[in-house]
Amino acid sequence: MKFFFILIIFIIFLTFIILRDYQIKKKKLKINNALNSNFFIQTINNLINENKYNLLEERIRLREIDAYGNEDYKKWIGNPPLDEKAIEKNIFNGSKRFKEGIPYFWEKVILKKFGSIELFFEKWRSYCYENPTIDDEIVGSIRNLETEDWFVFIASQIEKSCLNLIEKNYSSKNKGNYKKGIRFENHCMEILKQNGWAVKETPNTGDQGVDLIASINDLRICIQCKDHEKAIGNKAVQEISAGKLYWKGTHAIIVSKSGFTKSAHQLAKSNKVELINEYQLKDLEKFII
Numbered sequence: 001m002k003f004f005f006i007l008i009i010f011i012i013f014l015t016f017i018i019l020r021d022y023q024i025k026k027k028k029l030k031i032n033n034a035l036n037s038n039f040f041i042q043t044i045n046n047l048i049n050e051n052k053y054n055l056l057e058e059r060i061r062l063r064e065i066d067a068y069g070n071e072d073y074k075k076w077i078g079n080p081p082l083d084e085k086a087i088e089k090n091i092f093n094g095s096k097r098f099k100e101g102i103p104y105f106w107e108k109v110i111l112k113k114f115g116s117i118e119l120f121f122e123k124w125r126s127y128c129y130e131n132p133t134i135d136d137e138i139v140g141s142i143r144n145l146e147t148e149d150w151f152v153f154i155a156s157q158i159e160k161s162c163l164n165l166i167e168k169n170y171s172s173k174n175k176g177n178y179k180k181g182i183r184f185e186n187h188c189m190e191i192l193k194q195n196g197w198a199v200k201e202t203p204n205t206g207d208q209g210v211d212l213i214a215s216i217n218d219l220r221i222c223i224q225c226k227d228h229e230k231a232i233g234n235k236a237v238q239e240i241s242a243g244k245l246y247w248k249g250t251h252a253i254i255v256s257k258s259g260f261t262k263s264a265h266q267l268a269k270s271n272k273v274e275l276i277n278e279y280q281l282k283d284l285e286k287f288i289i
Contacts, residue, residue, distance in 0.1 A: 034126075036123045037127040037129070039123060040124060040126065041127060043113060043114070044157055047109055048157055048158055051109060052161045052162075052165060053165070055161065058076065058100075058101065059073070062100060062101055063075075075100060075101055077101060077102055077155055078097065078098075078100070078103040078104075079097060079103075080097045080098060080103040080151055081097065082148040082150070084118075087117055102151075102154065103151075105158070106151070106154055108203065120150075121147075124147070124150050124153075128145050128146075128149075184225050184257070184278075185211050185212065185225045187278070188212060188223065188281055189201070191278070191282055192212070192223075192281065192284065195282050195284070197221075197284070198214070198215045198216065199214050199215075200212070200213045207243070208242060208243040208246040208247065209236075209238075209239025209240050209242060210223065210240065210243035210244070210246070210249070211223060211224050211225045213247060213249065214284065219250050219251065219288065220247070220249045220250045220251075221249060221251045221284065221288060222243050222244045222249035222252050223240075223252075223253045223254075223255060224236055224239065224240045224252075224253070224255070225255050226254060226256040226257070226258070227257050228257070228258050230258055231260055231261045231264070232256045232258065232259070232260045232275075233260075233261045233264050234261070234263055236256075236264065237254065237264050237268045237275075238267070240253070241271045241273060250288075251272075251274070251288045252272070253274045253275075253276060253284070253288075254273060254274070255277065255278055255281055256275070256276075257277065257278060260275045274288065
């Protein structure tokens with residue numbers, strides 16, 4: 001009888017331990033899912049916000065309009081594979097399904113930020129667990145979120161950003177600023193080419209703060225071009241410093257039409273970033289040798 005009583009106590013104690021461990025693991029899993037979910041959505045939104053003007057430009061560029069004025073965004077939205085293995089296979093084989101529009105942005109910017117397809121989907125599944133429904137901008141309704149909805153979700157977030165810009169009349173002031181910046185980049189590129197440099201433009205999305213890369217022999221100069229009305233501050237110096245590492249540059253240069261703030265000069269000096277104007281660009285070698 002005593003043995004039976006001890007056995008019951010032991011079973012109760014063991015059950016308690018198992019249940020406690022289960023609750024702890026469940027709590028840890030819930031916290032981990034929440035952290036992964038927050039990381040996922042914050043990363044996606046940050047990347048979209050950083051590239052919102054370029055995304056809208058691409059949306060406009062890839063839009064097709066028929067003779068009756070009907071707009072078609074198939075090229076912009078694209079049709080990438082949804083399965084992880086199929087995605088990996090398509091990217092490895094250089095599939096055209098990731099060559100433009102939202103799929104291109106996902107591969108070249110978002111996926112690069114996450115580091116791997118596996119990590120992206122790990123964070124995505126956590127987001128699905130924490131957020132079981134989706135406001136589908138493509139379909140135009142709220143519905144249950146499935147794992148295969150990763151692309152619909154990304155496309156919906158990007159569409160929200162683009163539509164918000166359109167509503168805020170991006171096409172007038174901000175688009176003008178964007179085109180102004182492109183013209184200055186082209187101007188800088190022509191100066192460099194005329195003075196013997198081989199020059200490559202970085203992509204509009206995911207340029208990491210570098211507009212042009214000028215090369216001669218083993219020199220690889222990362223250049224940021226700024227056509228602003230006000231003096232350029234620390235942010236540009238921080239961007240080009242990081243961009244130089246990303247593009248494996250040997251030197252970092254910022255070209256500005258409006259000069260630089262005192263703090264920008266101080267930060268540039270400590271980060272070995274050269275700050276010049278467009279008229280000094282023709283003598284670029286003097287600033288790096």
